[in-house]
Amino acid sequence: xRYLMALVCLLAACGTPRPQADAAPPVSxxxxxxxxxxxxxxLESPYVLTSGDGLAWLSVLITPPPTTGPREPLSLALxxxxxxxxxxxxxxxxxxxxxxxxxxxxxxxxxxxxxxxDAARVVSPLATIGQTHLPALLDLVAKLPADGSTALHAGVVxxxxxxxxxxxxxxxxxISDGLxxxxxxxxxxxxxxxxxTRATLSxxxxxxxxxxxxxxxxxxxxxxxxxxxxxxxxxxGILQAELDRARAVGGREAVITLVPRPGTEIVAAAPGLTLQxxxxxxxxxxxxxxxxxxxxxVTVQVRVPRxxxxxxxxxxxxxxxxxxxxxxxxxxxxxYRLTSSADEVTQSQVPAYMVAADRTRVAxxxxxxxxxxxxxxxxxxxxxxRDERSRLEARQTRLTGAEQTEVGALIxxxxxxxxxxxxxSSGSAPTAPDVLPALVEALRQGxxxxxxxxxxxxxxxxxxxxxxxxxxxxxxxxDADLQAFFAKTPWYRADAGFQPNRLTPTxxxxxxxxxxxxxxxxxxxxxxxxxxxxxxxxxxxxxxxDRVRRGEVLPPTLLDGLSLTQLRLLRNTxxxxxxxxxxxxxxRTFFGATPWYRPDPTFGPSDLGPEDSTNVRQIKEREQGRxxxxxxxxxxxxxxxxxxxxxxxxx
Numbered sequence: 001x002r003y004l005m006a007l008v009c010l011l012a013a014c015g016t017p018r019p020q021a022d023a024a025p026p027v028s029x030x031x032x033x034x035x036x037x038x039x040x041x042x043l044e045s046p047y048v049l050t051s052g053d054g055l056a057w058l059s060v061l062i063t064p065p066p067t068t069g070p071r072e073p074l075s076l077a078l079x080x081x082x083x084x085x086x087x088x089x090x091x092x093x094x095x096x097x098x099x100x101x102x103x104x105x106x107x108x109x110x111x112x113x114x115x116x117x118d119a120a121r122v123v124s125p126l127a128t129i130g131q132t133h134l135p136a137l138l139d140l141v142a143k144l145p146a147d148g149s150t151a152l153h154a155g156v157v158x159x160x161x162x163x164x165x166x167x168x169x170x171x172x173x174x175i176s177d178g179l180x181x182x183x184x185x186x187x188x189x190x191x192x193x194x195x196x197t198r199a200t201l202s203x204x205x206x207x208x209x210x211x212x213x214x215x216x217x218x219x220x221x222x223x224x225x226x227x228x229x230x231x232x233x234x235x236x237g238i239l240q241a242e243l244d245r246a247r248a249v250g251g252r253e254a255v256i257t258l259v260p261r262p263g264t265e266i267v268a269a270a271p272g273l274t275l276q277x278x279x280x281x282x283x284x285x286x287x288x289x290x291x292x293x294x295x296x297x298v299t300v301q302v303r304v305p306r307x308x309x310x311x312x313x314x315x316x317x318x319x320x321x322x323x324x325x326x327x328x329x330x331x332x333x334x335x336y337r338l339t340s341s342a343d344e345v346t347q348s349q350v351p352a353y354m355v356a357a358d359r360t361r362v363a364x365x366x367x368x369x370x371x372x373x374x375x376x377x378x379x380x381x382x383x384x385x386r387d388e389r390s391r392l393e394a395r396q397t398r399l400t401g402a403e404q405t406e407v408g409a410l411i412x413x414x415x416x417x418x419x420x421x422x423x424x425s426s427g428s429a430p431t432a433p434d435v436l437p438a439l440v441e442a443l444r445q446g447x448x449x450x451x452x453x454x455x456x457x458x459x460x461x462x463x464x465x466x467x468x469x470x471x472x473x474x475x476x477x478x479d480a481d482l483q484a485f486f487a488k489t490p491w492y493r494a495d496a497g498f499q500p501n502r503l504t505p506t507x508x509x510x511x512x513x514x515x516x517x518x519x520x521x522x523x524x525x526x527x528x529x530x531x532x533x534x535x536x537x538x539x540x541x542x543x544x545x546d547r548v549r550r551g552e553v554l555p556p557t558l559l560d561g562l563s564l565t566q567l568r569l570l571r572n573t574x575x576x577x578x579x580x581x582x583x584x585x586x587x588r589t590f591f592g593a594t595p596w597y598r599p600d601p602t603f604g605p606s607d608l609g610p611e612d613s614t615n616v617r618q619i620k621e622r623e624q625g626r627x628x629x630x631x632x633x634x635x636x637x638x639x640x641x642x643x644x645x646x647x648x649x650x651x
Contacts, residue, residue: 038063039330041316043302044357045349047339054306055267058258058334059299059356060316064250067292067323074246075110075126075166076101077159077199080144081176081206082115087146090177090206093232096500097175098141100236104243105129112162113140116155117148118182126162151182153190156201156218163199170199171246172222173239177206180214187217198253200224200289202242205644206232208636212643220272223288225651228644230512230637233469233500237508250292251328254320256285261312263305270299270360270650271367288651290320297356298650310337351403358395359649362388362410366646373639376624378523379568381642382419383584389414390585413645417520418638423564423627436461443468444491449510451517459521466514469507474498519634523627541566548573549596551611559622567626571619574612578603 040061048056078098086094102111112126123140127133156174163170184190201222203215206229219226225245227238259282260266266283269275276284283300290296304313313334322328339345365388372381389411396407435453443449443465454462464485467477471486474495486492503511541562547554548570559567569590572582576591579600591597608616627635 038065038328039316039318039332040352041332041334042350042353043313043334043336044353045345046335046337047341047345047348048304048306048310048336049342049345050306050338050340052306054303056302056304056313056336057299057353057357057360058302058313058316059297059353060256060318061295061297061352061356062251062254062256062287062290062318063295064290064292064320064322067248067250069323071106071247072249072323073108073110073168074105074243075112075163075168075170076105076243076246077112077114077126077163077170077172078102079114079116079155079159079172079174081117081150081152081155081174081178082145082147083117083150083178084147085150085178085207085209090232091144091146093235093500094175094206095141095144097232097235097239098144099138100501101173101239101243102129102134102137102141104240110166111137112159113137114155114159114162115144116151116158117145119151120154120158122158122162126165149182150176150178150180152176152178152180152214153184153193154182156190157194160195160197160199163197169246169249169252170197171224171242172199172201173242174201174203174215174218175206175235176203176210176215178209179211185211185214187211187213190214191217191221194221197222200246202226204229204235204238205640206235208633208640212640216272216643216647219647219651220274223286223651226272226644226647228637228640230515230641233503233508233511236501237505245289245291248291248294249289250294250323251290251320252288254287254290254296254318256287256298257317257319258283258285258300259315259317260302261314263307264313265303266314267301267303269301270363272363272647272650273298275300287320292323297359299356299360301360304336306338308338311335349398351399354395355399355403355406358392358407358410362392362413363646363649366413366642366649370639370642370646373635373642376620376627376635377568378418378423378627378635378638379564379623380584382421383586385414385416385419387583387585389419410649413649416638416641417516418523421520421524423524436465439465440468440489443510444472446472446504446506448506449513451513454514454517457517457521459518459525462514462518462521466511466518469503469511470498473502473507516637519631519637523631523634525631541570544570545573548612548615549577551577551609553611553614554618556618556622559619562622564623564626567619567623571616571623574608574615575603575605577612578607580605 042059044057044059048054078101080094080098082091098113105111107129110126110128111124113123115121115123123144124137156172159172163172179185180190184193199222201218202224203219204227205212205215216226225242229235229238258266266275269285273285276286278284285298287296287298302313313336316332316334318330320328365384369381369384372378372384392407392411396404396411399407436457439449439453449465464482467482471492474493475498476494476496477483477486544554544558562570572587576597579598580603581599581601582588582591
């Protein structure tokens with residue numbers, strides 16, 4: 001019964017931390033770092049525990065003045081993947097989005113269009129937008145093909161070459177759905193082979209087949225954004241947002257230099273940021289573009305000496321090129337104090353630096369969850385994401401004003417259909433039969449979909465709802481089932497002249513929302529399938545836990561009939577028996593309730609012996625088989641969504 005009760009608690013989310021207020025609200029401490037209208041820097045709390053490990057978060061906040069004066073012209077290179085995998089809706093949406101982007105450019109702006117498949121080709125050289133030029137340019141966009149391989153590196157290089165002739169702000173936007181398979185293909189190879197550039201690079205991944213490590217590396221190197229598209233129809237909105245950001249640039253080629261004081265160690269930065277360690281012990285962090293009037297935060301983890309009463313942590317230096325093409329420099333010094341009081345650390349936290357540190361924590365959690373999802377460990381990813389959401393909800397109660405709003409925006413990143421999906425059931429209770437027609441009608445009228453009415457709908461029903469956004473504008477469906485469904489409605493009229501840009505912002509939002517629910521439904525259905533074996537009883541499960549705890553290798557046949565939750569607990573028993581300290585709150589609760597678990601911070605996953613490793617491998621294969629069966633694409637979408645969010649949080 002001991003493991004059964006713990007399992008019941010786990011399934012009921014007993015181990016999920018509940019939002020609670022911290023011991024006391026933050027107070028305004030005496031400033032320990034000089035302040036500047038443009039550059040501010042400091043620790044999350046100016047106090048560090050003498051008895052702790054010396055680790056602290058150092059945050060840098062940069063707020064360039066709002067952009068003023070004449071608008072600087074934009075030189076834009078649109079680099080579009082036209083390989084064979086883009087055929088169909090993807091290339092149609094890419095054409096429409098590229099057209100919208102060009103039409104949004106202003107007089108004096110320049111644009112180049114580059115396509116790449118087997119090789120790179122300049123569709124239209126960099127040229128200033130003009131009325132006589134525009135129709136011919138849009139005609140070229142309409143003829144973008146979809147055929148061949150993926151020479152991604154060549155496409156980016158060709159785009160940068162075009163931008164070399166540009167003036168003003170230089171921006172490259174890469175749109176790709178596939179793996180680079182012509183020329184350099186690995187991230188380090190592609191980056192090493194790129195020419196020096198002052199351009200900002202942003203990358204957009206379409207579908208699930210692209211190599212996110214390549215796209216995030218390019219965006220990280222180029223200081224731009226990385227976006228994952230749930231559906232190609234989102235392209236136009238994302239490209240417009242990138243264009244709006246480019247026009248708001250208030251500083252370029254920004255670099256932060258950290259000069260640590262003796263004894264201080266710069267440990268790590270947020271995912272996607274590069275620490276360039278210099279021979280003199282300083283660390284440079286390229287930041288890229290800064291946006292006028294918008295605060296950019298960069299947070300690194302530091303380890304400070306725990307001797308004396310404290311002292312300097314590091315000098316923080318900033319340099320960037322201003323709107324007037326001058327070089328602006330600033331420097332502040334960050335100090336810390338040692339204390340034996342944990343309450344003093346908490347009570348002295350500085351809200352602005354707290355939230356900056358939260359952004360980095362969130363980026364790490366999202367990246368770690370994505371890595372777990374890639375391995376098929378969705379339950380563990382869910383636990384990490386839920387725990388972080390609870391931590392942020394508790395944090396939000398201690399804040400006010402802009403900081404409270406910003407933490408609220410971070411919390412929203414964790415309100416994803418996948419985060420709270422119950423993978424142990426075949427779905428919620430059936431939806432009332434009249435809900436589907438009512439939802440179809442609401443979507444036909446252009447209303448925002450009511451997510452509260454979606455649980456219980458099957459994948460095929462959700463697919464129909466997603467396509468209402470297209471049907472109401474006359475899209476001609478290729479799939480027979482969609483043709484048949486909409487042909488029976490009194491309002492659908494197929495239109496051979498349909499263009500994706502007819503979809504409204506609400507349509508685009510609904511498509512993305514319903515795509516997530518649709519994939520979630522497929523994942524739930526797949527993971528709920530069990531082998532044709534009777535469910536394992538509580539007594540048998542207790543016996544399996546004990547056998548793994550003793551280091552016995554389990555015969556694979558004993559794993560039949562176990563639920564995903566049971567498989568996860570059994571796999572983690574191999575770590576728990578050595579005292580592994582778990583990150584997920586539900587695992588800490590489960591194993592903390594056993595009489596034999598003793599946490600040991602010195603034990604790591606790589607320390608497992610051969611018997612434990614065999615058990616972990618066999619159990620994980622069962623877990624992966626369950627969640628990947630019919631749910632691989634859905635998992636991949638969830639993984640890529642988390643990776644994109646991690647990048648966006650810190651850029």
